[in-house]
Amino acid sequence: MKKVMIVFDTPAEAIRICPVIDKLKQMQYTPVVFIPKQVETAGIMDQILALFGVEPSYVLSAALESQTLNQLTAYALNELSNTIKQEQIDATIVCGNTRIAFVAALASYYNDIRVTQVLSPAGNGEATSAFFGKNTDALMAPLAANRVFLGLETALSKTTTLPLDQLPITNSDTKRIILFDYHGKSNQRSILEKSFQAMKHITNTYKEVIFVIPIKLTTLVMELANRILKGQKQVYFVKPFNILEYQSFMRRAWLVMSDNTHCLEEAQILGIPALIMKNPGNNGTRQDQGVGTAINFSKVQLVDWMERLLLDAECYETITKRPSPDPKTQSIEQMMDLLFQNS
Template identity: 25%
Template structure:
């Protein structure tokens, strides 16, 4: 029996870790423990409820306007007791969050092996995305297992001197989640509102985009609806008060833009499946949307997911108003470009990543 602990704390992490929890809990050779930090609170609960997962531990670190200092220190202080009690054989963390970084650091201090799910993504600009690029690189130093979603991620790890025998290309667990969440018979009042229009789904929340970059993004979105009467926009707005303040000041009251509360994972995946175009600064959406045949314009200066750009499914458009407006306008007006992006190959996996990771951890698959 192998004792496996999974630790996560944000909504995006949960979406990608819950399929792995389900897979591991179905293996008789594994004893599975789930610890959530509560780095996100209500948004995390939405995902856990959607996958019917009850965590064994909840560190409940969430505080209003919490800083990176507070997140890191509070996780370190609270997770030590859990790790010392459970004595896991391996702890799985995901991606690039402060939860993943702090947990991996705690495991290093206690000499507990770490498995890094979604390993090897890089921009090599330590401040973009911030603090995520730093977090990923540090976790990569600590990790004993590197579960890379793509061959490119594996190459990054090898170029950094990681042991090739500890790197496994598995695909991305976020694609696994889509198999259970997207439904043909799904309906929602806001999708009904958008019928007959070209629907743009917008998500903007990244720390480095707060302030003037976010205002430029929102001004571009407003210009799009002003000049394209066939377009409607739905924006499930992040709970961060600063994001809400900026969004309200630029987009509030617009007839063809709806600022709505955050959606749970089932709702959001089905909104993506019915959108015509997605504008996002999210990481996970860059992987999920190509699986659904949705063109994505990435609202960031750089991306650690270049495979999607190389395949043609993603277009990196930055954070400047004019560039965003021109890119969206071209995609709306150029059917050939739109169809090419919509039909691009998905480089992020086949929905079997959780099974592969479980097999590797339980000694059933030695193939990297």
Template identity: 20%
Template sequence: MRIDIIYGTRPEFIKLAMLIHKLREYGQEVRVISTGQHKEMLKGLEEWFNITPDITLEVMREGQSIAQLSAALLGELSCLYSEEKPHWVVVQGDTQTAFVGAQAAFYHGIKIAHVEAGLRTYDKRAPFPEEINRQMISKLADLHFCPAVSSSQNLLEEKVQEHLIEVVGNTVLDALEYSREKIKAENLFPLELERYFSGEKQTSRMVLITTHRRENFGEGLEQICKAILHLAAANLEVDFLVLLHPNPQVKKTLLDYLENKFPNVDLISPLTYSDFLALLQRSYFLLTDSGGLQEEAPSFGKPVLLLRELTERPEGVVAGCVKVVGTSLENIVSEAQKLLDSEADYKAMQVDRNPFGDGKSAQFIVNRLIHEG
């Protein structure tokens, strides 16, 4: 049996890496296809997990629209599957790579397995275009590997047959367990940020901030920046580290608002996966609009203030380790200040067990794929 695994972005690869290893461990023929959506961000990551793509597509063009990217992906993958068909195509999450990968497989009569299936906000523009991508993949997929019971319930309500759904937890925790062991064994941390680990700032409280969602472009992102400035001015003893996303629009806004404004606001370039995990572990809490960080941060006991109006990952909110604060300056400042001022509020957002799984998801997926044949 041959299985094609398609990824294009950094989060997709992280969440598929241990599945690739586990399938090969069980003797399955795996062809790894990278579409290169995050080409530069994937280089060190593939080395970290010791995975080399068998096929790399060159679909990215400067300034291209989502429609242009989708058309390029569909053309390349259709040509690929016209030549040779695997038994399964595995896609992950909600990216253009995942959606178009499933679409191309469907057109060629290839079975589709969707990892991290069933997440929903039911607002087609939040997150955009990811919410619709997920819903469309669910219409195409033959197996749905859900991270939680709530996501499986969404699929059941959408009339997906129960025997095609399996709750396996989130594969990001498989990658996290693998990576934490390597980081600890090799004592890894970002050398350019050594001051936060062994230098003059090693005892400071540090708030880690990431933002990149399209629905926050414009006023939402500007409100986030203003909130950071407000917090920095009111808490000069706290460091605020802002990760500069490579998206030009996001990067420009962050630089325009935050660069050289306060000595305790530090703008940092994108980090390797291992360095970022080390920084996550070092942080006090997170301000983020990321999906994956909602899942990873609880394993480190780090509260998450979510810079979005909705989340398709309700488990963190229910468990109390994630709080949805939106992009209002007043809300962000109020909730962040609570965590900085109140030890009780901070501890209330720490959990003993990650609500998103136990790091054994890849094994469950492999068992089912081999059983289905």
């Protein structure tokens, strides 16, 4: 059987690629899984691997954190090259634009091994994790024979069935749960103040609405919550979600409000409208994307859109059916056909 080395780095990449590993076994390929050990994400990465039944073949040591970047890169390049030769790898799949993805692609290129780069259709996390910033694409181009976009449909069929015990919500099946998915700095008083005011207006008027806010409870957050939302039994503050908790919660959500487009892929697959909020002072344009609707970060806009969706079922349904503008995703079979074409 042909051996395929699969290299990934982050929990988000793990969720996307783990279903591929299982599928490869069914297709009579032998996956060789290579990951770096990350101290800060080790716990959640272990949970994801266990959920999908994936056991890494090789783990790059976490004891190298004190090394310089060039030492780490040289070490990883050597380890990956040795793995390719020892395992007699036939092809490589790398995920995203992280350092380990670039080094794995380079090691494969040096050993005349075909490389496919797997990306998120929406580019979720790609910009922030890029090893060389905007130059990563240009550097990866000569190393990766193919670039494919894999969706989360298969992964979500498993992660969204996980229990989520930390939410103290009762009778949630009869409620319209709105996820307030805020990624900005928690000390941005004006933005949080306007958002909490909009929540107060909605919960005073619509008793079936529940807000869930996964956020670090800083002094500012607590002060604003006590001043604006005190006594509001329809607003729940919870600790920030990890990626498994986030995807598990998404199946319960009726609406997502976020200042970041990273939620759009899950929302698109699950058919949940998302209000993508931008600061009115930001002149940058952000167009509607599939189920995502761009609005200004103001109390008036927030209340107006939430009420529109609450009162107009047709408007809600129309948004849930808007097609995604992202690149078309490939199936695993199509990815493998590309990887081994003309080989």
